[in-house]
Amino acid sequence: MKITLRQERAGERRAVEELVREAFWNVYQPGCNEHHYLHLLRRSPAFRPDLTFVCEADGELAGQIACSASRIERSGGGRLDTVTFGPLAVLPRYQKRGLARALVCHALRAAQAAGEQAAVILGDPRHYGRYGFWCGERWGIALENGLFLPGLQAVELTPGALAHAAGRFCEGFAYDPDPAELEAFDGSFPVKEKAVTDFQREFQVMCALGHEVRPNGFMQ
Numbered sequence: 001m002k003i004t005l006r007q008e009r010a011g012e013r014r015a016v017e018e019l020v021r022e023a024f025w026n027v028y029q030p031g032c033n034e035h036h037y038l039h040l041l042r043r044s045p046a047f048r049p050d051l052t053f054v055c056e057a058d059g060e061l062a063g064q065i066a067c068s069a070s071r072i073e074r075s076g077g078g079r080l081d082t083v084t085f086g087p088l089a090v091l092p093r094y095q096k097r098g099l100a101r102a103l104v105c106h107a108l109r110a111a112q113a114a115g116e117q118a119a120v121i122l123g124d125p126r127h128y129g130r131y132g133f134w135c136g137e138r139w140g141i142a143l144e145n146g147l148f149l150p151g152l153q154a155v156e157l158t159p160g161a162l163a164h165a166a167g168r169f170c171e172g173f174a175y176d177p178d179p180a181e182l183e184a185f186d187g188s189f190p191v192k193e194k195a196v197t198d199f200q201r202e203f204q205v206m207c208a209l210g211h212e213v214r215p216n217g218f219m220q
Contacts, residue, residue, distance in 0.1 A: 002057070002059075004059075007050070007053055019064060020064065020087050021035040021186075023087075023092065026197060029200055033177060035189070036181075036185050040175065041066060041173050045172075046171075051111055053103060053106055057097075062091050063103055065086075066087060068172050070171050070172045071169075072120065074166065081116075082119060083116045083118075084119065085104070086122070108131065112158075116157050120136065120152070122151050124203075125151055133154060134154060134155070136149075137152075137213070138154075141162070141169055149207075149209070150206065150209055
């Protein structure tokens with residue numbers, strides 16, 4: 001199988017959205033919303049088309065990764081600009097064949113070459129350690145609400161970039177879809193049956209594991 005990585009082209013955006021929908025359907029929830037997220041992300045100032053790539057397998061569009069600008073508001077003042085990727089999608093028939101790894105590594109290397117200091121993502125912590133990501137709590141990086149979450153992960157693209165990055169992670173694009181808008185958008189795609197799975201329940205439990213850390217809490 002010949003794998004080709006390149007930047008996404010404007011004329012194939014709908015095809016990429018169809019790919020994303022196919023990859024995420026019934027994975028984390030009944031149906032999915034990742035294709036709608038990507039559709040709206042492209043309209044956001046945070047979107048990084050220069051760091052958004054697709055993967056072809058023997059000439060067929062088989063995977064994609066989209067990047068956006070984000071930041072860490074440091075507890076001690078100031079901010080650290082970061083890059084975030086997602087969605088990352090590979091068609092089911094091409095999964096477990098190295099395409100996702102190729103996309104992630106390609107995007108991170110491109111971000112590094114572009115001068116980005118660090119990448120911060122929200123994703124399954126059981127997966128991204130293989131790319132060098134650590135739980136953000138290692139550097140004191142929490143969500144905007146102050147909670148630490150296993151799925152909030154970061155990796156340095158410049159050595160030492162996160163050494164003084166303790167603070168709160170702020171996504172450049174905040175996705176808060178209107179249910180009616182999402183339903184109407186998804187209705188423009190071929191009909192697919194929604195289903196509930198055990199993995200969805202497991203994932204929801206993992207997403208609820210956020211916790212607060214109080215400095216010197218044992219003294220209070």
